[in-house]
Amino acid sequence: MGYLAPKIRYKRLFGCILMTIIALFTSGCWDRSELEERRLVLAVAIDRADQGLGPEEQDAAKLETFVQPHGSKRYRLSFQIMDITPAKSGVTGSAKGQIGTYVISNTGESLFQMLRDMQGQVDQQLWMEHIQAIVISEAAAKQSGLLPIIDYFRRDAEVRGLTKILMTSGEARPLLEYQPPGGEPSGIFLANSLRQYRKNPHVPGWRTDVGDAARSIDNKNRVLIARVELVDDVVKLGGMAIFKKGKFIGYVDEYATQGGKFLSGIEKSAIITAQCPQHPGKIIVFELFRHDTKLKPHVDGENIYYTLDIAMRGNLGENQCGREHDIMDTEVIHKIEELIAEEVKRNALYSFHTYQDLKVDASVFGAKLQAYEPLMWEKVKDSWNDEVFPNVSLIMSVNVVIENIGEHK
Amino acid sequence: MDKKKVIACIVLICLSILTAGCWDRRELQERNFVLAVAIDTADVGKPGMKPENEAEVKSAETFVQPHGTKRYRLSLQILKLGGDEQAKSKTYVISNTGDSMFEMVRDMLGQSSKSLWFEHIQVIIISEAVLQEAGLGEILDFFRRDSEMRSRIKVYITPGEARALVEYTPQSKEAGGLYLSEIIRLHTRNTHVAGARTDLGFVSQYLDNNIDIMLPRIEVADKVVKVGGAAIFSKDRFVGYADEYAVAGRKFVAATEKSAIVTVPCPNHPDHQVIFELYRHDTRLSPHIDGDRIYFILDITMYGNIGELQGDIENDDTMDSQYIHKLEAAFANEIEHNVRYSQDVFQKQLKADPLNAFTKKMKVYKPETWEKVKDQWDDIYPEIPLIISVNVSIRGIGSHK
Numbered sequence: 001m002g003y004l005a006p007k008i009r010y011k012r013l014f015g016c017i018l019m020t021i022i023a024l025f026t027s028g029c030w031d032r033s034e035l036e037e038r039r040l041v042l043a044v045a046i047d048r049a050d051q052g053l054g055p056e057e058q059d060a061a062k063l064e065t066f067v068q069p070h071g072s073k074r075y076r077l078s079f080q081i082m083d084i085t086p087a088k089s090g091v092t093g094s095a096k097g098q099i100g101t102y103v104i105s106n107t108g109e110s111l112f113q114m115l116r117d118m119q120g121q122v123d124q125q126l127w128m129e130h131i132q133a134i135v136i137s138e139a140a141a142k143q144s145g146l147l148p149i150i151d152y153f154r155r156d157a158e159v160r161g162l163t164k165i166l167m168t169s170g171e172a173r174p175l176l177e178y179q180p181p182g183g184e185p186s187g188i189f190l191a192n193s194l195r196q197y198r199k200n201p202h203v204p205g206w207r208t209d210v211g212d213a214a215r216s217i218d219n220k221n222r223v224l225i226a227r228v229e230l231v232d233d234v235v236k237l238g239g240m241a242i243f244k245k246g247k248f249i250g251y252v253d254e255y256a257t258q259g260g261k262f263l264s265g266i267e268k269s270a271i272i273t274a275q276c277p278q279h280p281g282k283i284i285v286f287e288l289f290r291h292d293t294k295l296k297p298h299v300d301g302e303n304i305y306y307t308l309d310i311a312m313r314g315n316l317g318e319n320q321c322g323r324e325h326d327i328m329d330t331e332v333i334h335k336i337e338e339l340i341a342e343e344v345k346r347n348a349l350y351s352f353h354t355y356q357d358l359k360v361d362a363s364v365f366g367a368k369l370q371a372y373e374p375l376m377w378e379k380v381k382d383s384w385n386d387e388v389f390p391n392v393s394l395i396m397s398v399n400v401v402i403e404n405i406g407e408h409k
Numbered sequence: 410m411d412k413k414k415v416i417a418c419i420v421l422i423c424l425s426i427l428t429a430g431c432w433d434r435r436e437l438q439e440r441n442f443v444l445a446v447a448i449d450t451a452d453v454g455k456p457g458m459k460p461e462n463e464a465e466v467k468s469a470e471t472f473v474q475p476h477g478t479k480r481y482r483l484s485l486q487i488l489k490l491g492g493d494e495q496a497k498s499k500t501y502v503i504s505n506t507g508d509s510m511f512e513m514v515r516d517m518l519g520q521s522s523k524s525l526w527f528e529h530i531q532v533i534i535i536s537e538a539v540l541q542e543a544g545l546g547e548i549l550d551f552f553r554r555d556s557e558m559r560s561r562i563k564v565y566i567t568p569g570e571a572r573a574l575v576e577y578t579p580q581s582k583e584a585g586g587l588y589l590s591e592i593i594r595l596h597t598r599n600t601h602v603a604g605a606r607t608d609l610g611f612v613s614q615y616l617d618n619n620i621d622i623m624l625p626r627i628e629v630a631d632k633v634v635k636v637g638g639a640a641i642f643s644k645d646r647f648v649g650y651a652d653e654y655a656v657a658g659r660k661f662v663a664a665t666e667k668s669a670i671v672t673v674p675c676p677n678h679p680d681h682q683v684i685f686e687l688y689r690h691d692t693r694l695s696p697h698i699d700g701d702r703i704y705f706i707l708d709i710t711m712y713g714n715i716g717e718l719q720g721d722i723e724n725d726d727t728m729d730s731q732y733i734h735k736l737e738a739a740f741a742n743e744i745e746h747n748v749r750y751s752q753d754v755f756q757k758q759l760k761a762d763p764l765n766a767f768t769k770k771m772k773v774y775k776p777e778t779w780e781k782v783k784d785q786w787d788d789i790y791p792e793i794p795l796i797i798s799v800n801v802s803i804r805g806i807g808s809h810k
Contacts, residue, residue, distance in 0.1 A: 181501035192522035406554025
C-alpha cells in the first residue's frame with residue numbers, strides 16, 4: 001500500500017476498522033442456549049426432608065442426594081420441569097407440540113447446593129426464570145421458619161419478583177405431580193388460579209409473591225401467603241398463612257381473608273351474604289361492583305384509634321327467599337342495604353379481631369399510622385405488633401347502595 | 410406548522426384512539442367455559458370416589474361460611490379447550506358446597522386457573538332432593554339475576570343425582586353440556602318430552618307471574634341418558650312427576666306439538682298396531698260460562714299420514730276409504746283418551762295448570778268472570794269440566810305404498 005496516495009490509504013484503513021467493528025456487533029450471541037437446551041423449572045416444592053417418603057422411596061431418596069460437608073438433611077426440594085416436545089414436522093392439521101412435566105427431588109440443607117446437585121439428575125441446564133409458583137409445606141415452614149426457605153429465591157438473579165408463593169398443610173410435592181384437568185402444568189395452574197383474586201375474595205393473591213415477601217421481610221413486616229390444599233384430585237385455594245418475624249403463626253380462614261381485604265380496601269369484587277331477618281335460614285347476596293374505602297388513624301393523647309369508612313355500590317346478586325320479597329319496592333331494598341352494611345361491618349371486625357388475637361397487623365394499620373401520624377409511629381413502632389396493635393380500637397361506618405337487582409328480573 | 414398539518418395530527422390522534430385494540434379483551438383459551446350446572450344436596454359425593462376420601466375432599470373444596478349452612482352442592486362442567494384429541498372426555502367437573510350459589514361460584518375460582526365464564530351455559534340440572542328442600546325460585550335466583558346468564562339455558566329435573574349427569578361423557582364424545590341441551594331441541598318431534606317453554610327465560614317469566622311450571626325430567630343410569638316425562642310445579646313448589654303419556658296429552662291441549670305419533674290397535678285386528686303421524690293441527694281451547702258454571706271446550710283437528718301399519722296389508726287395505734275412515738275415528742278416540750288421561754294427572758291429581766293453558770284462556774276471553782274467580786281459582790280449577798271434540802283426517806298412506 002506504500003505507493004498509494006495517503007488519502008486513499010486512510011480511506012482503506014478506515015474501511016477495515018469499520019468492518020471489524022460491525023462484525024463485532026452483528027455476530028451472534030456467544031452464550032445463547034436454545035429453548036430445548038434448557039430445563040425450565042415451572043414450580044418448586046419444599047418439604048421437610050422425611051416427608052412423603054414411604055419404604056419404597058427410601059432408596060431413591062438416598063440415591064438422589066449427595067454427601068454434605070455441613071449441616072444436615074433438612075429439606076426436600078422438588079422441581080417441576082417442563083418437558084418440551086417440538087411439533088412433528090410433516091404432519092398436517094393441528095400438530096401441536098405437547099407440554100408435559102416431570103418432577104425431580106433432592107434432600108439437603110442449602111437450597112442452592114441442592115439445586116446445583118440436581119443438575120446431576122438432568123441433562124441440560126436448569127433454568128429458574130420461569131418459576132411460576134413456590135409451594136411450601138407447613139412442616140418445612142415450622143422447622144426453621146420462612147427466611148431460610150426463601151432466602152435463595154430472594155438472592156438469585158434468575159428468580160423473578162412475581163413468582164407466587166403458596167403454603168399447604170400437607171405435602172408440597174404432590175402438588176407438583178398433580179395434573180390439572182384443564183391440561184396445563186400444575187405450576188401454571190397454581191399461579192393463574194391465584195391471579196383470580198380480584199373476583200374471589202377467599203384467596204389473598206395480593207402481595208403474596210416473592211418480591212412482596214422480600215420487601216415485607218426487609219421491613220420487618222408480616223408475610224402473607226396463600227393457602228392451597230390437595231385432596232384426592234381436588235385442588236383448592238382459599239384462606240392464607242401468616243408469618244410474623246419469619247415464624248409461622250397460623251392460618252386464617254376464607255372469611256377472615258375477605259374481611260382483611262375490606263380493611264385494606266383491596267377487593268375489586270366480592271360476594272357478601274347476609275341472613276334474611278324475615279326468613280331465617282335463607283340468604284340474601286350482594287355483589288360488589290365498586291367501593292370507596294378510607295382507613296384513617298387518629299391519636300388522642302396516648303390512645304390510638306382508627307376510623308374505617310366504606311361506601312359500596314353493587315347489585316343484588318341472589319335472593320334465596322325466592323318470591324317472598326317485593327324487590328321492586330325501595331323500602332325492601334333499603335332494608336337489604338342496611339343488612340349488607342351490617343354484614344360488611346361484622347366481616348371486617350371478624351378479621352380485625354382475628355389479627356388482634358394472632359398479634360399481627362396483617363392489614364395496613366401500621367402503614368397508615370406511619371404515614372399520617374409519624375410522631376406517634378416512632379414511639380410505638382417497636383412494640384406495634386405485640387402490644388399496641390392488639391389494643392387499638394376500630395370505629396366503622398359502612399354505607400351500601402344497591403343499584404340494580406339483576407338481569408332477568 | 411400550518412393549519413392543515415395541525416388538523417391532520419388531531420385526526421390521526423383521534424383515529425388511533427378509536428382503532429386501538431380492546432383493553433379488556435380476554436382470549437378464548439384464557440376462559441373456562443361452564444357448559445352445564447348441576448345442583449344437588451350437599452351430601453352427594455363424586456361418583457366412583459372412595460368413601461374414605463369423600464369427607465376430606467368435601468372439606469378441601471369448600472370454604473368457611475359466615476351465614477347459612479352447607480345446603481347445596483353446586484357442580485360446574487367445564488370445557489377443555491385445545492388439548493389432545495385422544496382425551497377421554499372434552500369436559501371436567503369442579504364442585505363446591507354452600508348455601509348461596511353466587512358465593513360458591515366465586516369460591517370455586519380457587520379450583521380454577523382461569524376465570525369462569527357463564528355466557529355459554531347450556532343446561533341447569535336440579536335434583537329432586539333439592540326441590541324437596543326449597544322452591545324453584547330460590548334455587549334459580551342467582552341464574553336469573555346474573556347478567557352473564559342467557560335466557561335460552563335449558564332447565565332439567567332429575568330424580569337421581571344431578572352431578573352424575575354433568576360427569577357423564579356422551580358416547581359420541583361431544584361435550585356433555587352441549588349433548589344435554591341438544592336432546593331437548595328435538596321436542597317438536599318427540600311428544601314425550603316437555604320441551605316447549607321450559608328454558609330459563611320462560612321459567613323466569615312464569616315465576617314472576619305465579620304460573621305453574623312444567624320442566625323436562627332427565628335420568629342417567631350407567632351409560633344411558635334419557636329425557637322423558639316432566640316435573641310439575643305448582644307455582645314454584647315441586648308437586649310431582651307426569652309420565653310421557655300425560656305430557657303428550659298436555660301438548661295436545663296447549664297445542665305445543667308440531668309432530669306427533671299416535672298409536673291405536675287396528676280396528677279390524679286388535680292384535681297389531683296402526684300408527685298415525687301428525688303433520689299439522691288446528692287446536693282451539695275456549696272457556697264458556699253458563700250461569701255459575703265454567704267449562705272448557707277443546708276442538709282439535711289433525712291432518713296427517715299413516716305412519717306405520719304392523720298388520721298384513723292384504724287384510725287391512727289402506728287403499729280402502731272405509732278402512733281409512735275407521736282408522737280416523739280410532740285415532741280421534743285415542744287422542745281424546747290421551748287428553749283425558751293427562752287432564753286426570755294434571756288437573757285432578759297434581760292440581761296444576763302448567764304452560765298456563767286454561768288460566769290464560771280465562772283471563773283473555775272471560776276477563777269479567779276471571780276477576781270474580783281469580784282468588785278461588787286454585788280451588789275451582791280442578792273441578793272444571795272439559796268437553797273434547799277431535800277430528801282426524803288422514804291425508805296420505807305413505808310414500809311407497
